[in-house]
Amino acid sequence: xxxxxxxxxxxxxxxxxxxxxxxxxxxxxxxxxxxxxxxxxxxxxxxxxxxxxxxxxxxxxxxxxxxxxxxxxxxxxxxxxxxxxxxxxxxxxxxxxxxxxxxxxxxxxxxxxxxxxxxxxxxxxxxxxxxxxxxxxxxxxxxxxxxxxxxxxxxxxxxxxxxxxxxxxxxxxxxxxxxxxxxxxxxxxxxxxxxxxxxxxxxxxxxxxxxxxx
Amino acid sequence: xxxxxxxxxxxxxxxxxxxxxxxxxxxxxxxxxxxxxxxxxxxxxxxxxxxxxxxxxxxxxxxxxxxxxxxxxxxxxxxxxxxxxxxxxxxxxxxxxxxxxxxxxxxxxxxxxxxxxxxxxxxxxxxxxxxxxxxxxxxxxxxxxxxxxxxxxxxxxxxxxxxxxxxxxxxxxxxxxxxxxxxxxxxxxxxxxxxxxxxxxxxxxxxxxxxxxxxxxxxxxxxxxxxxxxxxxxxxxxxxxxxxxxxxxxxxxxxxxxxxxxxxxxxxxxxxxxxxxxxxxxxxxxxxxxxxxxxxxxxxxxxxxxxxxxxxxxxxxxxxxxxxxxxxxxxxxxxxxxxxxxxxxxxxxxxxxxxxxxxxxxxxxxxxxxxxxxxxxxxxxxxxxxxxxxxxxxxxxxxxxxxxxxxxxxxxxxxxxxxxxxxxxxxxxxxxxxxxxxxxxxxxxxxxxxxxxxxxxxxxxxxxxxxxxxxxxxxxxxxxxxxxxxxxxxxxxxxxxxxxxxxxxxxxxxxxxxxxxxxxxxxxxxxxxxxxxxxxxxxxxxx
Numbered sequence: 211x212x213x214x215x216x217x218x219x220x221x222x223x224x225x226x227x228x229x230x231x232x233x234x235x236x237x238x239x240x241x242x243x244x245x246x247x248x249x250x251x252x253x254x255x256x257x258x259x260x261x262x263x264x265x266x267x268x269x270x271x272x273x274x275x276x277x278x279x280x281x282x283x284x285x286x287x288x289x290x291x292x293x294x295x296x297x298x299x300x301x302x303x304x305x306x307x308x309x310x311x312x313x314x315x316x317x318x319x320x321x322x323x324x325x326x327x328x329x330x331x332x333x334x335x336x337x338x339x340x341x342x343x344x345x346x347x348x349x350x351x352x353x354x355x356x357x358x359x360x361x362x363x364x365x366x367x368x369x370x371x372x373x374x375x376x377x378x379x380x381x382x383x384x385x386x387x388x389x390x391x392x393x394x395x396x397x398x399x400x401x402x403x404x405x406x407x408x409x410x411x412x413x414x415x416x417x418x419x420x421x422x423x424x
Numbered sequence: 425x426x427x428x429x430x431x432x433x434x435x436x437x438x439x440x441x442x443x444x445x446x447x448x449x450x451x452x453x454x455x456x457x458x459x460x461x462x463x464x465x466x467x468x469x470x471x472x473x474x475x476x477x478x479x480x481x482x483x484x485x486x487x488x489x490x491x492x493x494x495x496x497x498x499x500x501x502x503x504x505x506x507x508x509x510x511x512x513x514x515x516x517x518x519x520x521x522x523x524x525x526x527x528x529x530x531x532x533x534x535x536x537x538x539x540x541x542x543x544x545x546x547x548x549x550x551x552x553x554x555x556x557x558x559x560x561x562x563x564x565x566x567x568x569x570x571x572x573x574x575x576x577x578x579x580x581x582x583x584x585x586x587x588x589x590x591x592x593x594x595x596x597x598x599x600x601x602x603x604x605x606x607x608x609x610x611x612x613x614x615x616x617x618x619x620x621x622x623x624x625x626x627x628x629x630x631x632x633x634x635x636x637x638x639x640x641x642x643x644x645x646x647x648x649x650x651x652x653x654x655x656x657x658x659x660x661x662x663x664x665x666x667x668x669x670x671x672x673x674x675x676x677x678x679x680x681x682x683x684x685x686x687x688x689x690x691x692x693x694x695x696x697x698x699x700x701x702x703x704x705x706x707x708x709x710x711x712x713x714x715x716x717x718x719x720x721x722x723x724x725x726x727x728x729x730x731x732x733x734x735x736x737x738x739x740x741x742x743x744x745x746x747x748x749x750x751x752x753x754x755x756x757x758x759x760x761x762x763x764x765x766x767x768x769x770x771x772x773x774x775x776x777x778x779x780x781x782x783x784x785x786x787x788x789x790x791x792x793x794x795x796x797x798x799x800x801x802x803x804x805x806x807x808x809x810x811x812x813x814x815x816x817x818x819x820x821x822x823x824x825x826x827x828x829x830x831x832x833x834x835x836x837x838x839x840x841x842x843x844x845x846x847x848x849x850x851x852x853x854x855x856x857x858x859x860x861x862x863x864x865x866x867x868x869x870x871x872x873x874x875x876x877x878x879x880x881x882x883x884x885x886x887x888x889x890x891x892x893x894x895x896x897x898x899x900x901x902x903x904x905x906x907x908x909x910x911x912x913x914x915x916x917x918x919x920x921x922x923x924x925x926x927x928x929x930x931x932x933x934x935x936x937x938x939x940x941x942x943x944x945x946x947x948x949x950x951x952x953x954x955x956x957x958x959x960x961x962x963x964x965x966x967x
Binding site for chain 2: 221352
């Protein structure tokens with residue numbers, strides 16, 4: 211799998227490249243800012259780009275803007291955004307109308323190598339990776355007549371993983387249950403929350419996030 | 425009264441000159457002595473000319489039009505010289521004595537153009553009744569012919585009426601002069617002493633004409649030389665009146681009005697001053713010694729023009745400049761007026777300067793408060809960025825390397841446990857740093873805008889809430905940050921249905937919010953009735 215990086219901290223950029231290289235990725239571009247990344251993509255479009263949300267010159271939202279723009283410009287390109295802080299508002303801006311091939315993770319997540327590599331692969335393959343912090347914030351949000359209270363603890367766990375973009379297989383592995391069991395939980399959750407069943411795993415991410423946010 | 429334009433005045437003046445040409449031709453044809461003719465023309469020109477100039481310069485004053493009227497009446501009375509047109513001759517005859525009365529009225533109503541008291545009005549009224557009524561009656565009785573309004577032919581009676589009329593009109597003129605003298609004594613002079621002496625000497629002309637009329641009525645000699653000298657003197661009077669009007673009168677009436685207006689302690693001194701000086705472009709500046717600058721009434725610094733013709737500086741008691749009037753350079757021609765306005769406004773200007781000084785102080789404080797808050801904010805932002813680019817990045821890189829290391833260890837359980845513990849430590853440190861950075865400066869606000877930030881804030885809220893954001897694009901950072909902490913032409917309203925009774929004085933929460941909002945010229949209002957929920961509303965100008 212081919213990957214392009216945009217990260218202004220050299221330390222982190224090289225660390226990421228090494229980590230990805232170890233995991234079998236081909237790191238095709240290592241960029242210090244968004245413009246470099248755009249140029250690199252004009253030469254070759256990789257399977258996935260990993261972008262720091264804060265990039266020079268203003269260190270504000272260059273990374274995010276580049277990510278949104280690249281998603282539009284290159285359909286099928288996976289875009290994973292890394293940030294020192296995760297914000298629900300930014301996640302919603304990034305997802306816009308689809309969670310396909312999108313990731314938004316706290317930078318800290320890179321230290322859990324297998325988990326991080328899993329997320330990069332998922333995004334590259336058109337899936338999603340939403341930081342658990344965002345999901346848990348949404349889940350812990352207080353609501354009047356909270357429909358989440360109708361879920362069993364197990365269903366809640368499944369919902370949390372589902373919202374973060376984990377695939378059914380990933381959920382089954384994590385919770386050590388069968389794939390069939392996961393599917394049963396998923397349809398039960400959708401029933402209880404009154405959500406229409408959606409086919410793809412990444413489409414349900416957006417549906418669940420929008421539900422939790424409202 | 426309407427201010428006539430220069431074009432209108434020029435037209436009137438040219439028309440008059442043309443008519444005057446006709447008068448001269450008519451006089452010469454009618455056998456009028458050239459000297460007499462010249463003096464009458466002089467009278468007409470002097471009164472209408474001075475009157476028009478006065479009218480133009482003092483449109484609000486009736487004295488100008490009155491002088492014009494006196495000139496026109498003199499002109500009309502010359503119609504008596506026509507011999508071939510009976511209608512015009514008749515008209516001239518009927519108006520023969522009118523100019524004299526108008527001269528008297530001019531003298532009595534200087535400088536306002538209005539008769540100053542009841543006696544004057546009675547006197548002038550009597551005069552007009554005698555001059556017009558008497559004249560018409562005498563003519564109706566067949567006197568003063570040839571004309572066309574004879575009704576009965578009683579020449580003897582007509583003579584008696586005419587003589588009585590002459591005596592009455594002359595008496596009115598003499599009484600007018602006497603009244604003027606009395607008024608001068610009791611009310612003071614309207615003019616500078618030198619000018620008023622000059623005008624007094626013209627009244628001698630009036631007295632002499634009146635005396636001659638009476639003498640004539642009783643069949644005495646005509647003394648044509650004395651009559652002409654007297655008429656000439658009367659003709660010089662309007663010029664003296666005009667000079668007086670242009671300088672002294674305004675220093676009395678306009679300044680009088682100014683004093684009345686200033687007594688009301690108006691917040692805005694510029695408007696009454698501009699009215700008194702008749703200069704709508706007038707600017708009022710104050711010298712603020714504490715700031716070493718000139719400032720407007722609002723206390724904001726302004727540059728004083730250098731042009732000495734446009735600036736009149738008013739000094740305070742200490743001899744230092746206090747205020748300055750920036751005016752039309754034409755006002756330099758009216759030093760008396762400027763001086764009068766300057767002294768009338770001195771006290772009010774002192775108060776005005778104090779107010780401007782206060783406003784400047786408030787403005788300065790407001791500015792420094794905003795700067796202090798802004799500097800604090802800048803500093804916090806810098807710290808946040810240092811943390812982000814420094815410690816946070818390094819820790820993330822460190823933790824990444826540990827992660828890589830862990831994957832490469834392959835089986836050393838003890839080392840893996842140690843590494844896992846180290847990564848956990850780093851994760852905790854990073855979380856703490858993140859909280860610290862967020863507390864220092866809400867980067868998400870300055871990086872991504874208020875709408876995004878508030879959404880995240882709402883998601884983390886410990887109580888159920890509904891968020892309504894209605895924003896187009898980004899606002900100024902200071903406003904956004906203030907609004908974020910509130911969480912403003914931007915209105916931020918936060919309502920809860922809790923117990924109310926929030927403390928707005930103690931602690932730093934709401935007070936700090938108020939400081940931030942007020943430093944941006946905004947307003948924070950808190951409604952917090954006990955048991956009735958709390959409503960915090962911040963209004964922030966976004967200009």
